[in-house]
Each structure stands twice: as structure tokens, then as C-alpha cells.
Amino acid sequence: MKIEWKDEYSVGIKEIDDQHKYFISLLNDLYNAITAGKSREELKDLFSYLADYAEKHFATEEKYFDEFNYEGAAEHKLKHQEMRDEIEKIKNMDDEKREIDFYGNIVYLLKTWLEDHLAQMDQKYEKCFAEHGLK
Numbered sequence: 001m002k003i004e005w006k007d008e009y010s011v012g013i014k015e016i017d018d019q020h021k022y023f024i025s026l027l028n029d030l031y032n033a034i035t036a037g038k039s040r041e042e043l044k045d046l047f048s049y050l051a052d053y054a055e056k057h058f059a060t061e062e063k064y065f066d067e068f069n070y071e072g073a074a075e076h077k078l079k080h081q082e083m084r085d086e087i088e089k090i091k092n093m094d095d096e097k098r099e100i101d102f103y104g105n106i107v108y109l110l111k112t113w114l115e116d117h118l119a120q121m122d123q124k125y126e127k128c129f130a131e132h133g134l135k
């Protein structure tokens with residue numbers, strides 16, 4: 001169930017690779033907390049920290065899209081928006097429902113989305129970002 005960093009996820013830019021690695025580690029922290037049976041409050045705090053970090057990361061990428069006039073920006077922002085909507089939905093669940101879902105599909109959903117996003121969407125801007133001098 002854990003998510004692991006793979007070299008193929010690298011976009012060749014340290015700032016972004018570091019953010020992706022940290023994003024992965026936060027998701028694993030949440031997973032570990034769930035399997036360790038941590039309290040509802042602790043899970044909620046971890047999730048809220050992860051959600052804030054996701055927003056920070058999306059904003060970093062989107063700032064570069066705008067700066068570099070990236071041609072895939074609209075499509076990519078839409079994918080980020082899907083995750084923002086999911087996160088919002090989870091935040092708005094009542095505590096009991098969220099707790100049940102933590103043991104069910106929340107981590108799975110986040111993991112699947114992130115793995116797919118790292119392997120597909122984020123790879124697509126690598127060339128554009130490199131051409132604008134990011135490394």
C-alpha cells in the first residue's frame with residue numbers, strides 16, 4: 001500500500017523532485033498512522049497537513065506554467081483541480097465517515113492519483129521547464 005519514489009518520476013528539477021518526495025512521505029505518514037491505529041484527531045491533522053502541502057505543490061507547478069506559458073497548462077491544472085475537489089470532499093465529511101474512509105479508500109485514492117500523476121502528467125512539462133532553465 002505504501003507509495004515509493006521511483007527514479008522514473010524525476011522531472012530533473014531539484015525543487016520539484018524534492019516536493020514530490022515530500023508529498024510521498026506525507027502520504028506514507030498518513031498510511032502508517034492509519035495502520036498504527038492512531039486517533040481520529042491525529043489522522044485528521046495529518047490529512048490536513050497533507051492537503052495544505054498538496055496545495056503548495058500545485059501552486060508551485062502552476063506558477064511555472066504561467067511564467068513559461070506552458071502549452072499543457074490548462075489540461076494539467078484540470079488534473080490538479082480534480083484532486084483539490086477530492087481533498088475538499090474529504091475535508092467536508094463528518095468525522096465519523098472520514099475515519100471509516102481512512103481505513104477504506106482515501107489513502108488508496110490519493111496513492112493511485114499521485115502515482116499516475118507523477119508518471120504521466122508531471123513528466124510532460126519536463127522539457128518546457130528545462131528549456132526555461134530550471135534544474
Ligand SMILES: [Fe+2]
Nearest residue numbers: 020057061122
Ligand atoms: Fe507534481
Ligand SMILES: [Fe+2]
Nearest residue numbers: 061117121122
Ligand atoms: Fe502536477
